[in-house]
Amino acid sequence: xxxxxxxxxxxxxxxxxxxxxxxxxxxxxxxxxxxxxxxxxxxxxxxxxxxxxxxxxxxxxxxxxxxxxxxxxxxxxxxxxxxxxxxxxxxxxxxxxxxxxxxxxxxxxxxxxxxxxxxxxxxxxxxxxxxxxxxxxxxxxxxxxxxxxxxxxxxxxxxxxxxxxxxxxxxxxxxxxxxxxxxxxxxxxxxxxxxxxxxxxxxxxxxxxxxxxxxxxxx
Amino acid sequence: xxxxxxxxxxxxxxxxxxxxxxxxxxxxxxxxxxxxxxxxxxxxxxxxxxxxxxxxxxxxxxxxxxxxxxxxxxxxxxxxxxxxxxxxxxxxxxxxxxxxxxxxxxxxxxxxxxxxxxxxxxxxxxxxxxxxxxxxxxxxxxxxxxxxxxxxxxxxxxxxxxxxxxxxxxxxxxxxxxxxxxxxxxxxxxxxxxxxxxxxxxxxxxxxxxxxxxxxxxxxxxxxxxxxxxxxxxxxxxxxxxxxxxxxxxxxxxxxxxxxxxxxxxxxxxxxxxxxxxxxxxxxxxxxxxxxxxxxxxxxxxxxxxxxxxxxxxxxxxxx
Numbered sequence: 001x002x003x004x005x006x007x008x009x010x011x012x013x014x015x016x017x018x019x020x021x022x023x024x025x026x027x028x029x030x031x032x033x034x035x036x037x038x039x040x041x042x043x044x045x046x047x048x049x050x051x052x053x054x055x056x057x058x059x060x061x062x063x064x065x066x067x068x069x070x071x072x073x074x075x076x077x078x079x080x081x082x083x084x085x086x087x088x089x090x091x092x093x094x095x096x097x098x099x100x101x102x103x104x105x106x107x108x109x110x111x112x113x114x115x116x117x118x119x120x121x122x123x124x125x126x127x128x129x130x131x132x133x134x135x136x137x138x139x140x141x142x143x144x145x146x147x148x149x150x151x152x153x154x155x156x157x158x159x160x161x162x163x164x165x166x167x168x169x170x171x172x173x174x175x176x177x178x179x180x181x182x183x184x185x186x187x188x189x190x191x192x193x194x195x196x197x198x199x200x201x202x203x204x205x206x207x208x209x210x211x212x213x214x215x216x217x218x219x
Numbered sequence: 220x221x222x223x224x225x226x227x228x229x230x231x232x233x234x235x236x237x238x239x240x241x242x243x244x245x246x247x248x249x250x251x252x253x254x255x256x257x258x259x260x261x262x263x264x265x266x267x268x269x270x271x272x273x274x275x276x277x278x279x280x281x282x283x284x285x286x287x288x289x290x291x292x293x294x295x296x297x298x299x300x301x302x303x304x305x306x307x308x309x310x311x312x313x314x315x316x317x318x319x320x321x322x323x324x325x326x327x328x329x330x331x332x333x334x335x336x337x338x339x340x341x342x343x344x345x346x347x348x349x350x351x352x353x354x355x356x357x358x359x360x361x362x363x364x365x366x367x368x369x370x371x372x373x374x375x376x377x378x379x380x381x382x383x384x385x386x387x388x389x390x391x392x393x394x395x396x397x398x399x400x401x402x403x404x405x406x407x408x409x410x411x412x413x414x415x416x417x418x419x420x421x422x423x424x425x426x427x428x429x430x431x432x433x434x435x436x437x438x439x440x441x442x443x444x445x446x447x448x449x450x451x452x453x454x455x456x457x458x459x460x461x462x463x464x465x466x467x468x469x470x471x472x473x474x475x476x477x478x479x480x481x482x483x484x485x486x487x488x489x490x491x492x493x494x495x496x497x498x499x500x501x502x503x504x505x506x507x508x509x510x511x512x513x514x515x516x517x518x519x520x521x522x523x524x525x526x527x528x529x530x531x532x533x534x535x536x537x538x539x
Binding site for chain 1: 251253254255257258288289290296297299300310311313314315316317445447448449453457458459461462466470471505507508
């Protein structure tokens with residue numbers, strides 16, 4: 001509800017009311033850049049940068065494949081990459097894509113995130129991103145709860161007024177019931193997402209030391 | 220192939236999806252069934268079509284469940300940073316080949332100081348064209364623009380050559396012909412030719428037109444090849460069912476005898492014969508396992524003593 005105003009805020013700051021008073025228009029490029037912001041600027045500013053990959057000398061890389069014949073004799077589709085960070089013993093694994101080149105990069109990203117988490121704790125990027133997502137999900141859930149509460153109240157009121165208006169009231173009830181089903185589903189979805197975000201990533205499963213990345217990274 | 224327990228199918232249905240259970244006969248375990256199902260869904264999501272997505276997923280899963288290689292089902296295989304197109308009738312690029320091709324590209328671009336004036340590469344039995352394409356991409360990015368690249372791929376199969384050309388068309392790092400052309404000495408080209416490497420005219424008429432002459436032979440920096448190398452007994456016993464039933468035999472094994480060597484080593488004899496005439500600076504040939512590697516090394520010794528060339532063989536074993 002407040003998003004359009006949020007995105008306008010930097011525009012107002014840039015233009016300044018004094019300029020508007022003098023009849024001087026701000027440079028058009030600045031207006032365009034500010035006006036097309038789609039996300040809230042406040043969150044983006046606070047996020048710590050993506051952590052850098054650890055040096056290759058500290059990583060032990062292994063490609064997981066079965067023993068036995070290779071080359072032309074078999075046709076593997078699995079190109080999982082497992083990394084071990086030697087100083088800390090953290091192990092991460094990626095089988096997100098079919099491409100080994102991509103998996104190597106994703107595994108390094110993941111390892112960098114874990115090391116960042118280990119070093120910076122609650123100030124790390126993974127923790128901050130997780131927090132932001134959790135807050136966003138919570139506020140969404142709150143809004144939807146509020147909306148359907150309001151709808152339910154309205155329905156009750158209408159029900160009181162049109163108690164004798166048989167068929168019409170029935171129809172409306174049906175429609176409202178559908179809406180409620182929708183809410184239930186949304187709630188479930190939210191629960192699932194929350195579970196994921198507390199683990200601090202996009203659909204990552206976390207064990208004590210081994211982490212498997214099965215999803216493609218957000219790019 | 221050991222029998223899969225029925226409980227595994229039930230587990231796949233319950234924990235992943237009924238579609239994963241359908242993939243199990245081909246994938247053999249839950250983890251890879253889940254992965255392949257995810258990749259099939261991602262493929263359907265990423266490629267637009269008028270057919271409803273659910274139906275497409277179902278069709279692809281059915282095909283894969285019957286044992287068709289995933290690369291033929293999806294039509295691609297990642298190779299380095301390229302997505303190489305795959306079609307039935309042409310061998311699917313293997314990860315071992317990918318690994319040594321990337322290694323080769325770093326060797327070629329880093330080992331020489333100052334960077335060479337030009338590099339010429341010949342790939343025999345090119346298949347999808349994956350090796351020359353990845354070399355072209357990697358070298359194009361890492362070498363200075365003053366180095367010319369002259370790369371040629373040769374294969375006997377018309378299906379392979381047309382697929383290689385399609386792949387080249389899709390992954391062309393070079394500027395379009397409309398943009399200002401580089402000076403002739405700095406051109407970078409990749410061409411595919413359809414011919415048999417056993418053809419008697421290969422050495423006498425085709426190759427001399429592709430590469431400039433040098434003092435000893437032709438001016439060739441690298442001869443690379445991934446020839447058919449599976450023996451008849453290995454093809455019957457040690458080769459995976461999906462490979463045996465769906466990939467072209469032409470690219471996997473050679474059944475006839477040729478001169479004094481074993482059928483599975485015939486290609487190496489011919490490759491060394493070609494190398495003896497062209498005298499390339501480096502030779503790289505993929506072999507199937509340690510025993511074959513040793514036989515090929517012995518063969519290299521025999522050829523260099525016979526022909527007086529400097530055999531610089533670089534075999535690549537595939538731990539079988």
